[in-house]
Amino acid sequence: MTTVTTTSNRLVTAFDQARDNTWVRFGVRRFAQLVVSVWVLITASFLMIHLIPGDPVRASLGPTASQSLIRARRHALGLDDPLLNQYAHYLKGVFTGDLGTSITSQLPVSQIIGQRLPPTLLLAVLSFLVVLVVSIPLGVLMGVVTRGGRARRTELVFSSTSVVFGSLPDFLLGVGLVYVFAVSAGIFPVAGRSGPTSYVLPVLSLSIGPAAALARIMRVEMVSVLDADFVRTARAKRLPALKIYLGHALPNALTAAITLGGLLLSALVAGTVLVETVFAWPGLGSTIVQSILAKDYPVVQGIVLVYGAGVLIINLVVDVSLALLDPRSVIKES
Template sequence: MTTATVRLAQSARYTDHRWARFAVRRMGRLLVSLWVLITASFLMIHLVPGDPIRAAMGPNASAEVVAARRESLGLNNPLWQQYFDYIGGLFTGHMGVSIGSQLPVAQTIAQRLPATLTLAVLAFLVAILIAIPIGVAVAIATQRGRDRGLELGFTSFSVFLGSIPEFLLGVALVAVFGVQLGWLPVAGRSGPESYILPVLALALGPAAVLARIVRVEVLAVLDSDFVRTAQAKRLKAFRINFRHVLPNAITATLTLGGLLLSGLIAGTVLVETVFAWPGLGTTIVSSIQTKDYPLVQGTVLVYGVGVLLVNTLVDVVLAILNPQSTVADS
C-alpha cells in the first residue's frame, strides 16, 4: 500500500469521525431542547394562577361538573404522574383534550397546521424571490462606491421596511388593498387571491433584511480574486455574475434565509389574527381568550418544535456547504 493510499484512508476515517461527532452533538442539542420545550409547555398549565377548568367552563358551571372535568383530564393526579402521562401521550400522538370543544388537541392541530405551514412556506419563497434579484442588482450597481444615492436609498428603505412589525404591515395592506381599493379579500382562506395579502405581510420584512445580506455577500464575492481574474480575461458580465458571483453568494444567503423561516413561523400568529386565517395562529389566540390551556399547550409545543427543526436543518445545510464548520462547532 502506497503512502498516498494510506493518507487517503486516514483522511476518510477522519472525515467520518468528524461527521459522526457533529451528528451526535446536533442530535444531543435537539433532544435537550425538545425536553426543555416539552417540560415548559407542560408546566404552563400548572403555573397559571387559578383553576383553568373553572376559568374555561365559566362561573355558572356547578362544582360537580368542574370536578368531573378535572378528573376526566387527569388533573387530580400527582404532578409527577401527570408529567409522565403527558410525555407518554406525546409518543403516541395524544396531546390532551380541549376543554372547550372536548376534541383531542392533536386532531385540532392537524386540521389547522396545513394552513399555517402553507402560509409560512409561501412567505419564505416570496421573500427569497424578492431578496435575491434585488440584492444582486443593487450590489452590481453600487460596487466600488458607484451610485451612492441608490445605495443610501436602498439601505434606508430596507431598514425601514424590515423594522415594521408583521401585524402592522398586515393592517396597512388591508386598509389599502382590501378596504380602499377593494382589490383583494381581507379575511379567510377562500382561494388563491386570499393568500396574497397575508403572504406579503409576512414576507416583505424578511425580504428587506435578506436583500441587504445578499448585497453584502455579492459585494464580497465581486471583490474576490477569482472574479477579478475572470474580469481580466474579458469574460462577459452576464457570465461572470451568474456563473461565478451568484453561486458563491447564494450559499450563505440561503443559510441565513433558513433562519428567517423560523421567524416566519412565529410571525404567523399575529398575521393570521389580522387576516382571520384558519391556522394555528388564530387557534392559539382564541384558546388563550377562552382559557383552553390544553389547546394552548399543544399549539405552543408545535410552534416550538417547528422552530427547533428548522434551526437544526439550517445547521446541517451549513455543515454540508461548509464542512469546516463541523470542526469549529463544539
C-alpha cells in the first residue's frame, strides 16, 4: 500500500512539474492548434465538392454522358450515400492514404499526387534557398552600409528597387523572363522540365519577389539591432567588426526574418500554381489548374489537402524555430 501511494505521489508530482513547464505547455498548445487546423482543412476539402452548384459528376463527364454512366460514377465516388457516411469514409481515406479516384483518368488520386509532388517540392525548396542565399547577405550588407542614416542615396535606390521587385506578380515575372532569356536570347528552355537549365527561370520567377521583400526586412532589422546597447558595448570592447555584425547583430535580426521567411515559403508553395502553369511544369500546381478546368474534383480535393498540410507544417516549423531562438516569446505566450 505504501509503495502504491509513493508511486501515485510521484506521478502527481511529475504531472504538476510538466504542467508548470513552459515548453510542455507550448508543445501542448501548438499540438492542439495543429489538430484543429488539420480538422478544419480536411472538412473544408470534403465540403468543397458538395458546395459546388450543380452535379459535379455530370459537369466532369459532360452533357452527353448517359444517366447510367452518371449513376455508376456517383456510386463509385460514394456521392449517393448519406452525407455523414461520406464524411466518415472521407476521413478514413485521408488517414489511410486513399484519396479516391480521378474522374477523368481513373487513376488513384494518391498516385497522381505522388507523381507530381516531387517536381513541385523541388521547385519550392530551390526557390526558398535562393531567397535565403540572396536576401540575408544583401539585407545585412545594406543594413551595415546604411546604419545611422548613412548612404541616403544607396538606401533610396535599394528601397525603391526592392519595392518594385517585391510587388511584381511571380507569373508576370515568369512571362518576362521567358521572353527575354528563352524566346529572345535562347539561353534557357521556354517550358517543361528537361534538365538542370529548365529550373533556372521558374526558380527565378518564384524567388525574385520574396528575396526583395526579405532583404528589405533584413536591412530594417539590422539597422535597428546595430543601434542597440549591446552592440555599442561590443564596439566599446573593440571587438572585430565582422564579429559584431555576424556574431552579435545578425542572430538578433534573424527573428523577424524567420517569421517572414515562413510566410514567404508558404507563399512560394502557393505561387507554384501560376508559375507551373506559365512554364508547363509537371507539378501539383499545373495539375490542379488542369483538374479545375476538367472539373476533376477528387484530384482538386487531394491537392488542396497537400497544399494546406504543407502550409500548416511550415507554420509549425516557424513557431518552433522562433521558440528556440527566442524562448521569451514562449514564456510570454504561456
